[in-house]
Amino acid sequence: MQEIYNARAASAQSASYCHAGRFRLITGQQEMERMVVLKYLGHACVELSHAGKHIIIDPFLTGNPTAACTWDSVKADLILVTHGHSDHLGDAVQISKRNNCPIFTTYELSVQLQKQGANVIGGNHGGSRDFGFAWVKITWAAHSSSIGSNQLFGGNPCGFVIRMGDNYMYHAGDTAVFSDMGLIGESYPLDIAMLPVGGFYTMGVEDLSVALRLLKPRVLIPIHYNTFPAIQTDIRALNEAVEKSSESKCIILGPGETFEN
Numbered sequence: 001m002q003e004i005y006n007a008r009a010a011s012a013q014s015a016s017y018c019h020a021g022r023f024r025l026i027t028g029q030q031e032m033e034r035m036v037v038l039k040y041l042g043h044a045c046v047e048l049s050h051a052g053k054h055i056i057i058d059p060f061l062t063g064n065p066t067a068a069c070t071w072d073s074v075k076a077d078l079i080l081v082t083h084g085h086s087d088h089l090g091d092a093v094q095i096s097k098r099n100n101c102p103i104f105t106t107y108e109l110s111v112q113l114q115k116q117g118a119n120v121i122g123g124n125h126g127g128s129r130d131f132g133f134a135w136v137k138i139t140w141a142a143h144s145s146s147i148g149s150n151q152l153f154g155g156n157p158c159g160f161v162i163r164m165g166d167n168y169m170y171h172a173g174d175t176a177v178f179s180d181m182g183l184i185g186e187s188y189p190l191d192i193a194m195l196p197v198g199g200f201y202t203m204g205v206e207d208l209s210v211a212l213r214l215l216k217p218r219v220l221i222p223i224h225y226n227t228f229p230a231i232q233t234d235i236r237a238l239n240e241a242v243e244k245s246s247e248s249k250c251i252i253l254g255p256g257e258t259f260e261n
């Protein structure tokens with residue numbers, strides 16, 4: 001059975017981390033209206049839902065050994081793509097066409113996706129857009145970006161700060177830890193940070209405590225780990241890194257599991 005978890009309930013616990021299965025939430029109607037439901041779909045793919053609207057981030061589902069669903073079952077009002085690598089761009093074009101919804105990403109990547117028939121909005125780092133049901137800002141990421149086996153230029157990679165419901169959330173995309181995470185942490189009271197922890201292609205557990213000190217999120221949702229052999233991650237080390245960091249709680253979601261905040 002799918003588990004549902006709540007950060008406000010989790011924050012009452014004394015442990016600095018938890019496996020999500022320990023908490024089940026019952027909330028009042030008023031709180032429900034402010035809440036965001038975060039569903040982890042595997043790898044770096046996350047669905048955010050609030051008031052009947054759905055955002056899907058980095059929808060790598062086809063070919064993802066940990067995917068919790070197939071691309072044609074996704075309901076989306078907005079797609080966010082952090083960069084052109086296949087494990088992030090994934091099924092974004094097909095989902096955009098099927099749901100008649102835009103892909104918001106960096107300009108150069110948006111041009112390439114438009115050529116494939118997607119509905120796109122191309123922005124760039126530091127820029128933001130209010131979609132009504134959510135406000136989204138494009139942030140820096142220390143990584144690379146190209147599209148497909150032909151290595152088409154994909155512009156610069158990015159992350160996103162998202163305000164939806166009563167929550168500020170940060171999806172880092174693929175990135176190394178970088179000091180300007182401190183600007184994000186100073187500028188936005190982050191409720192949730194979705195950070196890559198698998199190492200090799202991105203920051204790993206060894207940099208997690210630094211990232212959390214800069215970002216100061218109430219809750220960490222680890223992403224981009226254990227999908228492939230190269231990014232196998234020691235969950236015990238992950239939890240120890242979070243314990244060292246600060247007041248952040250780590251919520252570990254398996255593919256298909258949901259967290260409410």
Ligand SMILES: [Zn+2]
Pocket residue numbers: 044085087088174201224
């Ligand atoms: Zn990746």
